[in-house]
Amino acid sequence: MGADRRSLIAALLRLARQPGPWLTVLLLAAMFLMPKAEPLMRWLFPGDPRPVYTRASFFELTLAHAELVAISSxxxxxxxxxxxxxxxxxxxxEFAAMAxxxxxxxxxxxxxxVLALTIPVLGYGAAxxxxxxxxxxxxxxxxxxxxxxxxxxxxxRDAAMGMGFAPRDVLWRIELPLAFPFILAGLRNAVIINIGTAAIGSAAGALSLGSPIIEGLSASNPAYVLEGASIVALLAMAVDRGFAWLEDFTRPGGPEQPG
Amino acid sequence: MIELRNVSKSFGAVPAVADFSLKIESGAFFVLAGPSGCGKSTVLRMINALIFPDKGQIEVRGQDVRTMEPEKLRRGIGYVIQSAGLFPHWTVADNILAVPRLLKWSPPECAARLDALVGLLRVDPALLNRYPRQLSGGQQQRIGVARALAADPDIVLMDEPFAALDPVSRLVLQDELRGIHARSGKTIVFVTHDMDEAVRLATGMAVMNGGLLIQAGSPASILLAPVDDFVRDFLGAESLQLRLLDLVPVRTLMKPGKKGATETIAAGASLKNALNLMLACRRSSLGVADESGARLGEIHLNDIVARRDGG
Known part of the structure; x- marks a missing residue:
């Protein structure tokens, strides 16, 4: 029993040393507790009559932001x-260079x-x-x-072909699995960039964490900018840790294998 | 078994193989030897249709390779390359079973075959769940050979399979391969630039240079009668006699005799091994033993020196 508790505590300590769980907790706190931060915002930005963005809940904004990033990615x-x-x-x-x-x-x-050019075609909003x-x-x-x-x-590749793998088998069973860590790294890059850039979507009328930022900029309310930007940053860091974990987890032979 | 008729192949403007004809009999251990860039690998890769010739015809088991589906042809031919080419993301067991699974063998058949191959190639069963990067070069190539033999093909193509190994691993694998060939009667086509390896393994061989077939025949016939200076140089004329000794087993010169000579050598070892051992222990005679170590007779230096070459 004592040993069980000790190993549980050890596991919790190990978890606490990882940045991923902390970032997730911070992100959730920022999402749900932002209205409670009004005294803090008042202190940071004295004289602001409404220092917390209330047009939409931050949970709603984060969800809409994540949706933009997920669909586009x-x-x-x-x-x-x-x-x-x-x-x-x-x-x-022969198309490689051109692509x-x-x-x-x-x-x-x-x-x-890009937004300015696509709005006439796709209209305002998320598209x-x-x-x-x-x-x-x-x-x-x-x-x-x-x-x-x-x-x-x-x-x-030569061995696979020589043993009778069809080109389709070479792609699906050899090339893509071996390229997967690279593709995952590229995806990680793209998603993190997109989390930051998605805020601009609010300029085209899409709901996102950019909405308080853009409103804060136009209404000279820096509190809104800080609120939106801090959640964008926490989201980006938490998702980045998630990708790091996924990269570790999907390595052939499991996460503990030496490389 | 395998026949090439007037085959030519160029890569761009560079001719790799020119007007090449060769017949490899069923059950042969056929070695294609020559310096790098002589076209020997190209010949090998044309046999399993990894490359198609520009001109000429290639028949495998009496059938023109052009008329066969390439994947189907290749699944019936074992293939081993220099660096083994194991799939790094598959375990050793999965690597070995690659072709049986392509052929859709059932899991029990695969398991039985894996067992048989582990025995045949003396693979340490502890390696089966490891990944290739955790193996030494010699172990990797041993797995490469097991993988080529997995679906029990009657033809195996090997492209300098042992060239990158240390000398000890190379000798061990050469011996095992020769044993497997002798027991299984498979047709092996083996590419090498190493003349010692060629002579040690071949039942028949061809020497190539600049895309041309220079000389074909048994290793002894080529060693004894090289057709030109290129073949003579490639064979290494200064060690010709030693290479010939490599072809003859000790038992052919063994004499009865139970006393003297404390050092012993296996009856199946070559005369070159015997001579080497005599020099090493400074004796002019050795005992000869069978595989279990039982004394069969003796061999004398005089008999090796006085031997007449007949191949």
Missing amino acids: LAAAAIGIGVGIFVTRECGR GAIAAMAQTFPPVA PAIAALCLYAIFPIIAATVTGIEAVPATV
Whole structure:
């Protein structure tokens, strides 16, 4: 019994040393307890008549923000991984340089400009924000997929072909599993960038954690900016830890294997 | 078993193999030897349709490889490459069973075959659940050979399989491969640039240079009568006699005799091994023993020196 309790305490201590759980707790606290922070905000920004954003709950804003990021990142992953696979096939190799150049160009486009250009086509709301975020996430995902597939040793591919793996088997059973850590890293990059950028979506009328930021900027209310920005930052860090854990967990042979 | 007729292949403007014809009989241990870049690997990779020739015909088991589905052809031919090429994200057991699973063998069949291969290649069963990166080079290549033999193919292609190994691992694996060949009667096509390895393993061999077949025949016939200076140089003329000794087992020169000579050598070892041991222990005669260590007779230095080459 005593030993059980000791090992439980040891496990809790181990958990407490990880930044992931702390960040998650902080994020949840910020989401749900922000209205209770009114005295703090009053002290930080004296003279502000309404220092806590109340037009929507922070839980609602975070959910809407996460939805923008999730939908745009999933779409970008589907397109990015698909293009990455295509340009590493025999038939698509000649498109590799072009795909890379187009995707890189897309990333140099400022997000606000993308919003401005897509609003006339997609209207106000979440759609232009999702389109802009998706465009941003595609490039790192294509790059990661191509890098991952090209990192598969030529001898491994040669052995697989020589043993009678069909091209489809080589892709699904050899190349993609070996490229997976790279693709996951690219996805991590894209998602973290998107969590930050999604705030801009509120400029196009989408609900997100950018809503208090943009309102705070236009109404000269720095308290709103701080509230929105701190939750965006906590969300980005918590999701980043989540990806780190996923990378560890999916390594062949489990998380404890030496590399 | 395998026949190439007037095969040519170029990569871009560079000819790799030119007008190459060769017939490999069923059950042969056939070695393709030559310096790097001579086209020997290209020949090997054309046999399992990893590369198609520009001109000429290749038949495997009497069937033109062009008329066969490449994956189906390759699943019936074992394939071993230099660095083993094990799949790093699969355990050793999964690696070995790659082809049986492609062929959709049932799990009990796979398990039985895995057992048999572990015995045949003396794989330490503790390795089966490890990943390739946790194995030494010699262990990896042993698994590479097991993987090639997994679906019990009648033909095995090997592209410099032991070239990257340390000399000890190489000798051990060569011996085991020769034993497996002798017992199984499989047809092995083996590419190497190492003449010692070629002579030690081959029942038939071909020497290539610059994409051309220079000479084909038994190792002894090539050693005794190289057709030109290239073959003579490649064989290493200065150690020709030693290489010939490598081809002959001790038992052919064994004489009855129970006394003297405390050092013993196995009857199946080569005369080169015997000579080496004589030099090492400074004796002119050795005892000969069978595998269990029982004394069979003796061998004398004079008999090795006086031996007439006949292959």
